[in-house]
Amino acid sequence: MQLFSIFGDPVSHSRSPLMHNSVFKNLNYKACYTRTHLLEGEKLKETFFALKLSGANVTVPHKEAAFNACDEVRGFAQKVGVVNTLINENGKLIGYNTDADGFMFSIEEFKNIKKVLIIGAGGTAKALAQRFLEESLDVNVLNRSAGRLEFFNEIGCNTFTWEDFQVQQFDLVVNTTSAGLSDNNLPAPQKMIENILENTCYVADAIYGKLTPFLQLAKQKQLPHKDGADMLLGQGVLANELFTNYQLKKEDIKEQMEKSFLY
Numbered sequence: 001m002q003l004f005s006i007f008g009d010p011v012s013h014s015r016s017p018l019m020h021n022s023v024f025k026n027l028n029y030k031a032c033y034t035r036t037h038l039l040e041g042e043k044l045k046e047t048f049f050a051l052k053l054s055g056a057n058v059t060v061p062h063k064e065a066a067f068n069a070c071d072e073v074r075g076f077a078q079k080v081g082v083v084n085t086l087i088n089e090n091g092k093l094i095g096y097n098t099d100a101d102g103f104m105f106s107i108e109e110f111k112n113i114k115k116v117l118i119i120g121a122g123g124t125a126k127a128l129a130q131r132f133l134e135e136s137l138d139v140n141v142l143n144r145s146a147g148r149l150e151f152f153n154e155i156g157c158n159t160f161t162w163e164d165f166q167v168q169q170f171d172l173v174v175n176t177t178s179a180g181l182s183d184n185n186l187p188a189p190q191k192m193i194e195n196i197l198e199n200t201c202y203v204a205d206a207i208y209g210k211l212t213p214f215l216q217l218a219k220q221k222q223l224p225h226k227d228g229a230d231m232l233l234g235q236g237v238l239a240n241e242l243f244t245n246y247q248l249k250k251e252d253i254k255e256q257m258e259k260s261f262l263y
């Protein structure tokens with residue numbers, strides 16, 4: 001029996017155990033998926049091996065620590081320095097990132113996106129920004145503090161803090177901050193958010209399972225909006241393929257994960 005887990009702080013909100021266990025149980029794959037509340041990112045690697053895990057997901061705020069913990073990082077995760085999926089490959093910790101592809105899957109219904117505003121500058125923002133640039137989009141990043149913006153400047157985004165941001169017309173605005181996850185905060189001062197929403201076509205939030213104050217405002221303004229549930233599904237399907245070493249069919253994994261959302 002293989003064991004998998006999700007690491008995060010907070011982690012009790014995570015639907016990943018439900019999604020992955022639904023796949024394992026209904027497709028007869030001998031594995032179980034649990035959750036681990038991890039306070040210190042530096043302890044990720046030792047905890048992973050102490051629990052004898054075959055693989056794991058990593059959520060807020062440890063995705064950059066997960067990158068540093070890996071013996072080897074593969075694919076897109078190398079470009080962004082952010083890892084959300086870990087595999088135990090013969091005692092070595094291998095890191096991947098499935099968030100960006102998961103998000104692209106989730107916004108397929110939003111058409112003609114050319115100019116994007118990402119709010120937040122953490123691990124999720126890095127993955128999305130890099131991926132948007134690869135799609136030749138005009139990428140703008142707004143964060144409350146300047147410290148984390150350097151990465152985004154270097155890869156070719158326009159960056160702003162709350163102090164120097166001036167609203168422009170955007171096709172899509174995405175909240176990648178954890179504001180609204182376990183509090184009722186907006187990701188920037190209310191006036192600024194109202195102004196942004198009045199000048200955008202589509203709105204997305206990486207947070208799932210609740211209508212965040214940010215999405216509540218988007219709804220009030222009758223803007224097309226969506227939470228992070230489809231992103232979660234998209235990244236989860238890709239992570240499960242890695243966990244099961246491509247032994248299960250992608251459509252079957254997706255179907256079981258979608259069903260788990262109904263529980």
Ligand code: NDP
Nearest residue numbers: 060061120121122123124145177178179187206228231232
């Ligand atoms: P990080 O901890 O790496 O980054 C958090 C970012 O949020 C930082 O830029 C931080 O700003 C900002 N922030 C935190 N609190 C506030 C606040 N009150 N007001 C304004 N800005 C704030 O987190 P992750 O990138 O790993 O995750 C971010 C969110 O995305 C989480 O809510 C997570 O659950 C969600 N997520 C959802 C996924 C899905 O599948 N649906 C997948 C991945 C993430 P500063 O730099 O100033 O500290």
